[in-house]
Amino acid sequence: SFNILARHLLEAQEKLKKAAEIEKQMMETEKLAALGQLSAGVAHEINNPRGGIRLCFNNLMNTGMDVDTKRRHIEVINSGLDRIQNIVKHLLDVSKNSPLNIASSSIDRIIENVLALTEYIISKKGIKIVKNLSCDVPQLMVDSNKLEQVFLNLIINAAQAMDGEGVLTIGSFYEAGMCNVSVTDTGKGIPYEIVGKIFDPFFTTKGVGEGTGLGLTMSKAIVEQHGGEIAVETSDKGTTFTVILPLTQ
Secondary structure (H helix, E strand, O other): OHHHHHHHHHHHHHHHHHHHHHHHHHHHHHHHHHHHHHHHHHHHHHHHHHHHHHHHHHHHHHOOOOHHHHHHHHHHHHHHHHHHHHHHHHHHHHHHOOOOOOEEEOHHHHHHHHHHHHHHHHHHOOEEEEEEEOOOOOOEEEOHHHHHHHHHHHHHHHHHHOOOOEEEEEEEEEEOOEEEEEEEOOOOOOOHHHHHHOOOOOOOOOOOOOOOOOHHHHHHHHHHHOOOEEEEEEEOOEEEEEEEEEOOO
């Protein structure tokens, strides 16, 4: 009986060892796949403006043109270089995970600051804003600048999701020791097949030049750095992103 038990234990150990090796191989495969996706995204995003820069530069060097045409070519080159710089900056912001500058902050004040920044964009699109901000949410120990970046991304995405007029609802409430902030649009919703990809680096449904696909990736990283999470609910009547944050770190 002892020998049988010992054999069973040995077999179980071998199975666990093989399972661990398989899991390790799968993790390495996923890392390589993620690296490949990231590299492809970087190459695609940088190649677009790079092509325009090269074309304009060649025209400047090899073609006779008047002052206005030369100025327009230089503007295109500068715009392309700015875009590449912006892509690299976003990528560094995602990867470096810089330390938080923690201080006591009001979540409603953070939201109001972001709404002030986006007022022109939202009003230009004819979007109505509904604020359901709760005065019961205690002060949070957070990096207010980074959280403003998160809500700026979510609000701009919500505005862009509504083609023409719509309603953008911002809500905050306190529940079970957590601060919840929701951003809801009345757009067409996120297709089911891509919901799981929206936080992936460089994944975007926007047109070329309209976004790098790093906004939600960066927002998720910032929220998780605060010990929180981002939840998403979507349907053909709209989408809600909810940022859930602890009161303290």
